[in-house]
Amino acid sequence: MKLVFGLIVLLLGVFLLLGVLSADVFLVFLTNLARFWPVVLILVGISILSGIKGLGWLRYINAVLVFAFILFLLFWPADLFPGARVRDVPLLLPEEAARVETIELRIEISVADVSVSAATSPLESGVVGLMDYSPSSGRIRIREEVRDGRVIFTIYPDTDFAWIRGASLDLKLEDSYNYEIWIDGAILKVDVDPGTLDISRLFTKSGICNFNIGIPVGVNSRISIEAGIVAGSLSFPENVRATLTTEAGIRSVSIVSDHERDGRRYSVVTGEQELFSSEITIKGGILRVRGN
Structure with a gap:
């Protein structure tokens, strides 16, 4: 049995590192496990x-069944977020924070697919x-508070009793504020297209x-990603200066844009931007990063 689990974990790590699988396969795994967990009792x-x-x-049959069940959990199609789509929920500024410049978004969801981009049309006054x-x-609930001259929006599920507290979030933000975004969870899929947004953290x-x-372009930004298993891509637009530092036990890093490398540190410069820079730090046990 240890051999089966060892091989599965080893193969998953190798496949993720090589890009054969994406990290969101674990979302499928947990969703299927929540539906088919009685099979675990049979195997026990x-x-x-x-x-x-x-x-x-029977132990040999059980080993084969365990291996097959894990493959089933990984690859059987799953509706990750079956709840009805709720649209255009506003992030409203509190009345006492009408002149605030910095918005802090805190997303605290165990399993989350988060997308952040600039709003395509002007929003109503007071809507972030x-x-x-x-x-x-x-x-999903939103809690607002004003602290130290900024507004903090905390986005979280309304219950602590769901075995998988997950959600797919699509945030369209007004580009007249400075943003600091914190995302904390067990399994995350994060897509950020800053466009005209000022994202400093x-x-x-x-x-x-x-x-x-x-x-982000035209802003000093700090980006930090920490995970046991982390895989993804960075997009370096024109006129960006950025420094990428990676720390991992097993890692694969490929940067297409012009860059200089010093050990685990990569310096990327596109165009003639010299006024602003981005500091990017990615840490993980297994890490795969692509930059273009």
Whole structure:
């Protein structure tokens, strides 16, 4: 049994590193496990029976069944966020924060698919952004507070009892504010297309993270990604200066844009931008990063 689990974990790590699988396969795994968990009881029962004299042969059948079940959980199609799509939920500024310049977004969801981009049309006065979401269960709540001259929006599920508290979030933000974004969860898929947005900080922390992040233009920014398994891509637009530092036990880093390398540190310069720079730090046990 240890051999089966060891091989599965080893193959998953290799496939993720090589890009054969994406990190969001774990979203599928957990969703399927939530639906088909009684199979685990069957496998445990077979394992117990295999300890009876004369039934030792069952352990070999059980090993095959465990391997097949894990493959099933990984690849069986799953509706990750089956809840009804809720559209255009406004992020409203509190009345006492009408003149605030910095907006802090804190997303605290265990399993999340988060997309952030600039609003395509002007929003109403006092509206920082609009959020569409599909939950795995329940609803998503927004808590606002004013602290140290900034408004903090905390986005979180309305229950602590769902086995998988997940959601797909699509945030369209007004580009007249400075943003600091913090995303904390177990399994994350993060897509950030800054466009005209002023994003000075973007921090994510999770067990598993799959990301596609564009580097902001015309702003000093800090981007930090921490996960046990992390895979994704960075987009370096024209007129950007950025420094990428990677720390991992197993890593694969490929940067297409013009760059200089000093060990685990990559310096990327596109165009003639010299006034602003981005500091990017990515840490993980297994890490795969592509830059273009």
